[in-house]
Amino acid sequence: MNRRNLIAAPFLQLGRKARPLIAGGFVLDAFPLGHKLRDRNPFPAAKQQRKTPLVIVGGGMAGLSAAWWLLKKGMRDFVLLEMESEPGGNSRYGQNEVSAYPWGAHYVPIPNKKSPLVRELFEELGLLVDGELNERHLCHSPQERLFIHGRWQYGLEPEVGLSPKGREQFKRFDELIGQMHQTGKWAIPHAYGQVDAKLEAQPFPDWLKANKFDAPELLWYLDYSTRDDYGCSLNDTSAWAGLHYFAGRDHDDKGPFCWPEGNGFILNHFRQKASSQVQPNSPVYRIERNGKQWRVRTPNCDYDTPSIIWAAPSFLASYIIEGQPKATAFTYSPWVTANLTLDRPPKRSNTAELAWDNVIYGSQSLGYVVATHQSVAMHRDKSVWTWYYAIAEQTPDAARKTLISKPWEHWRDLCLADLTKAHPDLADCVTHIDIFRNGHAMVRPTPGFLASPSRQQYLKPQPGLHFANSDLSGISIFEEAQYRGIEAANHFLTRR
Numbered sequence: 001m002n003r004r005n006l007i008a009a010p011f012l013q014l015g016r017k018a019r020p021l022i023a024g025g026f027v028l029d030a031f032p033l034g035h036k037l038r039d040r041n042p043f044p045a046a047k048q049q050r051k052t053p054l055v056i057v058g059g060g061m062a063g064l065s066a067a068w069w070l071l072k073k074g075m076r077d078f079v080l081l082e083m084e085s086e087p088g089g090n091s092r093y094g095q096n097e098v099s100a101y102p103w104g105a106h107y108v109p110i111p112n113k114k115s116p117l118v119r120e121l122f123e124e125l126g127l128l129v130d131g132e133l134n135e136r137h138l139c140h141s142p143q144e145r146l147f148i149h150g151r152w153q154y155g156l157e158p159e160v161g162l163s164p165k166g167r168e169q170f171k172r173f174d175e176l177i178g179q180m181h182q183t184g185k186w187a188i189p190h191a192y193g194q195v196d197a198k199l200e201a202q203p204f205p206d207w208l209k210a211n212k213f214d215a216p217e218l219l220w221y222l223d224y225s226t227r228d229d230y231g232c233s234l235n236d237t238s239a240w241a242g243l244h245y246f247a248g249r250d251h252d253d254k255g256p257f258c259w260p261e262g263n264g265f266i267l268n269h270f271r272q273k274a275s276s277q278v279q280p281n282s283p284v285y286r287i288e289r290n291g292k293q294w295r296v297r298t299p300n301c302d303y304d305t306p307s308i309i310w311a312a313p314s315f316l317a318s319y320i321i322e323g324q325p326k327a328t329a330f331t332y333s334p335w336v337t338a339n340l341t342l343d344r345p346p347k348r349s350n351t352a353e354l355a356w357d358n359v360i361y362g363s364q365s366l367g368y369v370v371a372t373h374q375s376v377a378m379h380r381d382k383s384v385w386t387w388y389y390a391i392a393e394q395t396p397d398a399a400r401k402t403l404i405s406k407p408w409e410h411w412r413d414l415c416l417a418d419l420t421k422a423h424p425d426l427a428d429c430v431t432h433i434d435i436f437r438n439g440h441a442m443v444r445p446t447p448g449f450l451a452s453p454s455r456q457q458y459l460k461p462q463p464g465l466h467f468a469n470s471d472l473s474g475i476s477i478f479e480e481a482q483y484r485g486i487e488a489a490n491h492f493l494t495r496r
């Protein structure tokens, strides 16, 4: 092996001669089908035809929330078409012999009184009992820790080595956020509050500069936050969205709720409720006007319907729905999620115990969450860690090219190299790494997106067509998906 090959050799696989190599591969790849839809490639003609009062397209949290709401209101006669073999979208999860683990969404903060729909669902799920928190589902302690300057600290706001300037700016930022929250204008879902148009149009860095926030620790923390919730860097985020991450939530939140399977916990409830309506393996490849009806085409069945709730990502609509304009203002961040199976924990480096959420200061990744964290077993060696990385340092188009062109070994090595900073012996603990590449994972709340004519056009219901994906909110979280789904369902019920 010459020197060049040696450098290119898989990171950390060297020196593991005594142990089997790490197994794994790509999972849940949606590129081939997605590109087939985009390119309007032909699908086999369906052998069946059906009439139905309503078709919901897309079985993510938005589509399933619409279904949940309709069923609650006594409406059972509809179908929900999901292109994948399982519903759930960004809230899907996996399972192996060690644990269930998320492929995307993994927590929901405790809904405050301004989120009645989330509270209603959470009562049904037993997460709230007569308005009180069911502690069994709250994230156990320690919840979060940060690896900074070679050691772990609890909490994600940098404290180790924090400069006096950084301390002053964190305090001032917290005070400002507290004042904003007090105004009642910052709500989740944000439609229950009031979006400040000036802040929404302003880039977050401009707001920070104008308010004299420049401490590197604070800027890192804010950039981590926008990458975590929106998949894009602080530079690409509107000031409103950058602040909403903090001002929209209660300061004394005792949450979040989390589960080994992440938001798959909620998904399973929806899936059970709507089991007769959900049709997996049903990619909708074309929707045509047929008088006052729509014809919704899938390879298995064509549906004639007067009403559609489009809960698939909005950018796809113009490729599928006849005459639908392009969703030009919608941009999406690509994500990589890796699930690592460990047959033993890495050696502990210092006092801060493994937390549910573990973040590395200065890293481009978002660190990892531990699927077995909520386990009440006294002793547990094996675990599954879910590592998240939004490719925020490239444009979305460039990042998607990287995402699709690099082999599994590239992402495996990137993930191990990242986590090895905090866990030097990690590669000896890991037996398996599966990787999910999600090219259009999350909508990006770029400056001016909420006010853009393109979004306004998609918000306005058309005769028999209502858009419902969480991307309409500019913020990809469960609460927004639920709100959009229920809004669309209510619109359908009113029209009927």
Ligand SMILES: Cc1cc2nc3c(=O)[nH]c(=O)nc-3n(C[C@H](O)[C@H](O)[C@H](O)COP(=O)(O)OP(=O)(O)OC[C@H]3O[C@@H](n4cnc5c(N)ncnc54)[C@H](O)[C@@H]3O)c2cc1C
Pocket: 037, 057, 058, 059, 060, 061, 062, 063, 081, 082, 083, 084, 087, 088, 089, 090, 091, 103, 104, 105, 106, 107, 108, 263, 282, 283, 284, 285, 311, 312, 313, 316, 320, 335, 337, 388, 438, 441, 442, 468, 469, 470, 471, 476, 477, 478, 479, 481
């Ligand atoms: C890595 C990651 C981590 C996240 N973590 C969290 C978290 O911890 N908490 C949180 O609240 N949120 C989180 N989110 C945000 C998450 O996106 C939302 O919570 C929510 O799941 C979005 O639901 P949705 O229904 O709006 O969209 P999606 O989940 O995108 O659902 C759209 C569905 O439409 C289907 N579809 C697309 N095209 C077609 C077609 N032509 N025909 C039929 N079906 C089609 C898709 O397969 C998919 O199932 C995370 C997202 C990602 C990517």
